[in-house]
Amino acid sequence: xxxxxxxxxxxxxxxxxxxxxxxxxxxxxxxxxxxxxxxxxxxxxxxxxxxxxxxxxxxxxxxxxxxxxxxxxxxxxxxxxxxxxxxxxxxxxxxxxxxxxxxxxxxxxxxxxxxxxxxxxxxxxxxxxxxxxxxxxxxxx
Numbered sequence: 001x002x003x004x005x006x007x008x009x010x011x012x013x014x015x016x017x018x019x020x021x022x023x024x025x026x027x028x029x030x031x032x033x034x035x036x037x038x039x040x041x042x043x044x045x046x047x048x049x050x051x052x053x054x055x056x057x058x059x060x061x062x063x064x065x066x067x068x069x070x071x072x073x074x075x076x077x078x079x080x081x082x083x084x085x086x087x088x089x090x091x092x093x094x095x096x097x098x099x100x101x102x103x104x105x106x107x108x109x110x111x112x113x114x115x116x117x118x119x120x121x122x123x124x125x126x127x128x129x130x131x132x133x134x135x136x137x138x139x140x141x
Contacts, residue, residue: 001082004140007092011124015084015117018124019094022115027076029067035059039118039125046131075103080110085140092117092124095138112137 001019003012018037025033035056044051044062053059081097093116100109116128 001079001084002140003084004086007084007086011086011092011119012084014119014122015092015094015124018117018126019079019082019096019115022126023077023079023098026067029070031060031063031067034063037126039120039127042126043128045129070100071102071108073102073104075101075105077101081137081139083138083140090119092119093140095140097134097137110134114138 001012001016003015007015022034022037025031025037038056038059040056040059041052041054042059044053046066051058051062053062077098077100079096079098083095085093085095087093093114096113096115098111098113099107102108112132112134114128114130114132115126117124118127119125
């Protein structure tokens with residue numbers, strides 16, 4: 001994970017923790033872990049799908065549906081590249097390239113996503129997610 005120079009080591013560790021736990025939840029298909037990383041309302045953009053979600057229940061339903069669309073031989077996902085930009089003391093953006101792998105460890109999908117995070121009570125929570133084409137990856141310097 002690459003952080004811009006304006007991020008304190010404390011914020012960097014907290015942002016990394018949020019993202020690591022979110023990704024771990026996705027790999028384990030653990031909806032409880034995934035939704036814990038979000039604050040509401042939140043928005044999600046996946047291609048032509050745009051959702052504004054006001055509560056944990058609607059986010060839980062969304063991720064249940066998303067996980068159900070994973071191929072039978074899905075094994076895990078891995079963040080390949082990550083860049084973080086602090087917008088101010090309360091808001092940051094995480095830009096990721098991630099890959100999804102089959103049970104035989106071959107890669108079957110690679111994409112990019114932007115995560116908007118907000119700091120609340122000394123914890124960073126996801127307030128928005130935009131999935132987009134890999135070739136449009138945004139790297140913060």
